[in-house]
Amino acid sequence: MKTTTAVLAMLMFAAAPAWAVLGGSVDSVRADQARLEAKLHVATLPGYTVHEISRGDGTAIKEFVSPLGTVFGVSWKGPTMPDLAPLLGTYYSEFHQEVAGRRHRGPVVVRTKDLVVESGGHLRAFHGRAYVTSLVPNTLSPAVVQ
Amino acid sequence: MKKRIGQTAKLGCASGWLVVVPVLLAMIGCGGGGGGSNGGGGGNPPPPPVNNTLDVEVNLGPANNDADELLTTVTLCLPGTSTCQTIPNVEVDTGSEGLRLLASQVSLNLPQVTLGGSTPLGECVSFADNSYVWGPLVTADIQLAGETASSVPIQLISAPNFPSVPAACNTGGTADDSIAVLGATGILGVGVFRQDCGAGCTSANAQLPKMYFSCPGSSCSVTAVTLAQQLQNPVWMFPQDNNGLLISLPSVPDAGAPTASGSMIFGVGTQSDNALGSAQVFTTDTQGNFTVTYNGKSYNTSYIDSGSNGIFFLDSAALGINTCSGNNTSFYCPSATTNFTAMNKGVNGTSGSVSFSIANANTLFGTPNSAFNDIGGPNSGSFDWGLAFFFGRNVFVGVEGQSTPAGVGPYWAY
Secondary structure (H helix, E strand, O other): OEEEEEEEOOOOOOOOOOOOOOEOOOHHHHHHHHHOOOOEEEEEEOOOOEEEEEOOOOOOEEEEEEOOEEEEEEEEEEEEOHHHHHHHHHHHHHHHHHHHOOOOOOOOEOOOOOOOEEEEEEEEEEEEEEEEHOOOOOOOOOOHOO | OOOOOOEEEEEOOOOOOEEEEEEHHHHHHOOOOOOOOOOOOOOOOOOOOOOOEEEEEEEEOOOOOOOEEEEEEEEEOOOOOOOOEEEEEEEEOOOEEEEEEHHHHHHHHHOOOOEEOOOEEEEEEEOOOOEEEEEEEEEEEEEEOOEEEEEEEEEEOOOOOOOOOOOOOOOEEEEOHHHHHHHEEEEEOOOOOOOOOOHHHHHOOOOOOOEEOOOOOOOOOOOOOOOOOOEEEEHHHHHOOOOOEEEEEEEOOOOOOEEEEEEEEEEOOOOOOOOOOOOEEOOOOOOOOOOEEEEEEEEEEEOOOOOOEEEEEEOOHHHHHOOOOOOOOOEOOOOOOEEEEEEEEEOOEEEEEEEEOOOOOOHOOOOOOOOOOOOOOOOOOOOOEEEHHHOOOOEEOOHHHHHHHHOEEOOOEO
């Protein structure tokens, strides 16, 4: 495994533009890193790369990038929920519509034709993941998104 | 052993106080040295027992459409005064800490919590279902049964005349800003921690979670707060019975029950009504999680959460059962009730198996019942033992840093 670490520390951005991350290009990972004022660690694995964005508060967001440079999955864990709108990008509205009408309190799993979102946990310990089935490289299982 | 709890009786004591105590305690008598006491401190006689039992009930809730929602009544007072207000239909949540109330339900003019004496403090918490609560912190005395937590920061959800939710917290989720959306008038967080955030939100942490916000004008920015400025689990603020609590709910039939009445009893091993007895103690990690093993696989971010209205675990593909249709896709709808066994394991190594059933939630929700021991749904990578787990059990919460007969919290015991 080849590992490179890029540290773009503590960039302060006043506002969060509408980044497209899930389904977006690898460039959007950098945008997310800046938005989260976080450190970036890139790991190259067979058939994909993982861009891990970590904050000092314990939040870790991983963005899974195909050889074509497309973010096919994201995962998160941390003491607070990440803001899912910028993380899910153009897929957010589909997720939001699915969840908003539900009658329950607790973890959420959304499965549509092409989108899977799993979100769970409680205060101090949230975790989840999302991927777009059609964007997962043929050589991979969605299980790599963890 | 079956014992009846939750009933209360009034009686006078030799001291002349009129107090309300549980029946079992009443049989011992006022000031009885039942199960030992805590909070007394060196040499002082233990304080006289107070009523430590708060009624709780599972019912359809104030929105009249809920399931497995545990509700209670909270009394709020202006700090240090007898100007008080009673607020019913507050959800009891062992998955969070602190009292959060819809601002629309609070008529008292409670003092704002400020930083540096003038800058209002706000809080934003997003939940796993992408809903969030946002609003200012104010100070109140919280009365639960005979227990009082004095001058405690609480959150007012969606208060008018307060800045709008910061983009740093949540830009697209659903605001839990009404009874219709929240399904309750507020949330009473009585989880395993003293504060909702803890050291992570203090200045000791170089990079803060986006949770507490300083609001000097019309906009707010992330700020560090002290532990004392955070939302507090009110239990550890009590003068006594402050090391934890016990939630006791009766068994319900597999078809459910229209309502289920039980008790939230404060203290662990502090009075005759809250002894651990044969309960097994499962300590948690620093995030409030323990491990559940199912079918040979371990899930180490699992937890017990009265605020979840089902047992949430695994997924349809792994279990071979479908989720429900319509608005109930967060629940399983098996064609026949299915039995499962999982193993809970605490950080302390204590383990014990749990047998449970999952029934067709759409069928159950089609009845007038609201209390179910067998509803559940999918979850990613962990077990969430929601309220369905609580029926027929005494579930203890040991609060972090608080001493109990079974050791120091954080822990679960049942």
